[in-house]
Amino acid sequence: MKRHSIKAKITFWYTGIVAVILGTVLAAVLIFVNKIGLSATEEEVQGAVTGFVGNITFKDDTYYLDSDTEFYDDGVMFCVYDEKGRLLYGSMPVDFPKQTSLQSHKSRSVKKGHKEWMIYDGVYSYGNGKALWVRGITSIHNIESYMNLAIRAVLFIFPGLILLIGWIGYVMIQRALKPVDDICRRADEISGGDDLSKRLPMPKVKDEIYYLTERFNEMFERLQQSFENEKQFSADASHELRTPVTVLISQCEYLLENGELTKEQKEEVEILLKQSQRISQLVSQLLMIAREEKTVNAEKFEEIDFGMLTEIVAEELEIEAEKKSIKIYTEMDENLIIRGDQTLLMRMMMNLISNAIFYGKENGYVKILITQADHRIRGQVEDNGIGIGPEHMDKIWNRFYRVDKSRANENNRTGLGLSMVKWIVKVHNGTIDVKSTLGKGTTFFFYFPKE
Numbered sequence: 001m002k003r004h005s006i007k008a009k010i011t012f013w014y015t016g017i018v019a020v021i022l023g024t025v026l027a028a029v030l031i032f033v034n035k036i037g038l039s040a041t042e043e044e045v046q047g048a049v050t051g052f053v054g055n056i057t058f059k060d061d062t063y064y065l066d067s068d069t070e071f072y073d074d075g076v077m078f079c080v081y082d083e084k085g086r087l088l089y090g091s092m093p094v095d096f097p098k099q100t101s102l103q104s105h106k107s108r109s110v111k112k113g114h115k116e117w118m119i120y121d122g123v124y125s126y127g128n129g130k131a132l133w134v135r136g137i138t139s140i141h142n143i144e145s146y147m148n149l150a151i152r153a154v155l156f157i158f159p160g161l162i163l164l165i166g167w168i169g170y171v172m173i174q175r176a177l178k179p180v181d182d183i184c185r186r187a188d189e190i191s192g193g194d195d196l197s198k199r200l201p202m203p204k205v206k207d208e209i210y211y212l213t214e215r216f217n218e219m220f221e222r223l224q225q226s227f228e229n230e231k232q233f234s235a236d237a238s239h240e241l242r243t244p245v246t247v248l249i250s251q252c253e254y255l256l257e258n259g260e261l262t263k264e265q266k267e268e269v270e271i272l273l274k275q276s277q278r279i280s281q282l283v284s285q286l287l288m289i290a291r292e293e294k295t296v297n298a299e300k301f302e303e304i305d306f307g308m309l310t311e312i313v314a315e316e317l318e319i320e321a322e323k324k325s326i327k328i329y330t331e332m333d334e335n336l337i338i339r340g341d342q343t344l345l346m347r348m349m350m351n352l353i354s355n356a357i358f359y360g361k362e363n364g365y366v367k368i369l370i371t372q373a374d375h376r377i378r379g380q381v382e383d384n385g386i387g388i389g390p391e392h393m394d395k396i397w398n399r400f401y402r403v404d405k406s407r408a409n410e411n412n413r414t415g416l417g418l419s420m421v422k423w424i425v426k427v428h429n430g431t432i433d434v435k436s437t438l439g440k441g442t443t444f445f446f447y448f449p450k451e
Contacts, residue, residue, distance in 0.1 A: 007173050014173075015166035022161070026154055034147050038118070041140055042107040045120040048076040049136040053124060056134075061127035065089065081133035093117065093137060102133050109140065116140050179209045187216055197224060241283050248276045282416075301339040301428075306377055306448070307332035307370050309342065313349040314368055321357050321366065328353070330368045336377050338448050340428045348424040349381075351417040352444055356383035359442070377450050382443040388436035396434070397422045 052073070057064040071078045071090040079090035085102055092098060097112050100119070107120045120136045183200060190198045199217045203210045252273035255261065261269065314330050321328050356366045360383045369380040388396060396418050425432045425446055436442035 007170060007177060010173050011166055011170040014169045015162060018165050018169075019162045022165075023158065026158070030147065030150060030154070033150070037146070038109070038140065041118045041138060042120070045076060045118050045136040045138050046107055048073060048138075049078070049120050049122045049134050052078050052136065053122060053134055056124070056132065058124065058126040058132075061130065063126055063132060076136050076138045079135040079137065081135065083129075083131040083133070085133070090135075093139065096137065102135065179203065180212070183209070183213060183216060190220060241279070245276055245280045245283060249273060249280060252276060301341060303337050304340050304342050304345060305336060306338050306340075306345065306379075307334070307336040309345055310349050310368060310370055310379075313346055313353060317350070317353050317357065320354065321360075324357065324360060325363045326357055326360050327365045328368065329365060330370075332370045333372050336370055336372065336450075338377055338428070338450060340448070344424045344427070348421050351421050352381045355417055356381055356385065356442070359383065360385035372450060373447075375450050377448045379446045379448070380443060382441065384441040387438040387440050388434070388442055389438050393434065393436070 052069075055066045055069040057066075065080075069089075077090065077093060079092060080088045081102060082088055095112055095115055096117060097110060100110055102121045102123070104121060104123045107118065110117050110119055116139070117137050118140050119138075122134045122136075123131050124134065125131045186200050190200075199220060200213045202213055202217075252269050255269050256266065256273065259265075259269075310332065311330060314328050318328055353366060353368065360366060364384045367380070367382040369378075369382075371378050398419060422432055425448075428448055430446055430448040432444065432446040434442060434444050
């Protein structure tokens with residue numbers, strides 16, 4: 001599903017609505033200005049014709065035209081016609097259609113090609129059935145030119161204006177929604193961290209953001225309570241299971257040593273013992289996780305030589321590696337001092353190396369490299385074992401997850417090892433990653449801040 005920002009959506013709709021409204025207003029203004037201009041021109045021509053007729057004196061069956069009469073005045077040209085439409089005085093503009101009919105006392109526009117004129121015809125009767133027509137003609141090209149220029153200016157400015165409005169709107173919306181971004185960022189920090197007791201700061205104003213923050217904090221409260229209940233249940237259940245499992249193991253061992261069992265009965269008891277030991281190991285690991293999560297305190301960390309610690313763990317696991325003819329190679333820099341919990345760090349290296357041995361191939365190798373890099377300690381545990389498929393890479397850190405389920409019960413493996421490793425790395429402010437090729441091997445990389 002495509003992700004669309006709310007800011008972008010609101011900006012899009014806001015800009016679109018503003019563009020429609022502004023475009024409508026500008027179009028209405030242009031139409032109104034055009035009509036006002038044409039109306040003013042009509043009144044100008046009509047007034048000019050009326051003024052021109054003042055130069056004509058009608059008497060009985062004839063009329064007299066003043067000798068100083070001008071047939072052009074302030075952009076208006078005048079033509080005088082008899083009752084049969086024959087031109088008596090004056091001249092018409094170039095390209096003006098000469099056959100344009102006379103219409104009494106009516107302003108109208110006449111267009112030919114790209115030129116347009118406004119005309120007004122006035123008829124004045126005298127004598128016995130005689131009449132004199134006076135026509136005023138003025139060009140409205142200037143008005144049309146102005147309107148075309150205005151339209152071009154609007155078409156040129158309008159897109160930039162809309163973009164400016166859109167940008168201003170986006171900035172305003174971004175500022176208005178900034179508290180929501182802050183809520184999302186802080187919520188990610190809380191949900192992605194180890195401390196669910198943190199809460200979002202409440203805004204000072206009781207608006208929608210205030211109530212949204214309040215709901216988030218209520219949700220974190222419920223999540224924290226559920227998480228605490230789950231951890232308490234794991235600790236309580238593990239503690240309660242420890243005693244009966246221990247009794248079961250001891251009874252199985254007693255039967256195998258002192259009981260008079262048939263071969264078939266002995267095999268059954270051995271199966272019970274193996275599964276009991278597996279349950280015991282699982283219970284011990286769950287108890288350790290529950291206790292450490294409650295008691296781990298970075299302020300109580302001590303300085304540890306991580307290289308020496310790794311050497312001790314590697315030596316301890318050599319016997320396990322020899323069972324599969326796997327060679328363990330180590331390479332350490334000197335003075336690899338970090339602050340941490342020795343028990344947890346030993347458990348981390350124990351899990352990584354034993355994991356490499358378990359999934360390694362016969363006559364294979366496990367290479368352990370601990371070096372200094374950029375004020376950090378860089379660790380690497382590499383094997384040439386079965387590898388991890390791409391579909392498992394994002395799941396191997398989950399509790400109880402095992403890549404090779406067909407070997408799940410071998411060596412009492414519980415699927416807690418790598419999840420514990422990731423947690424230990426995290427509480428020491430480190431990072432861990434993995435690279436693997438199916439059938440060729442796996443390499444774990446981790447980094448710790450150097451003391």
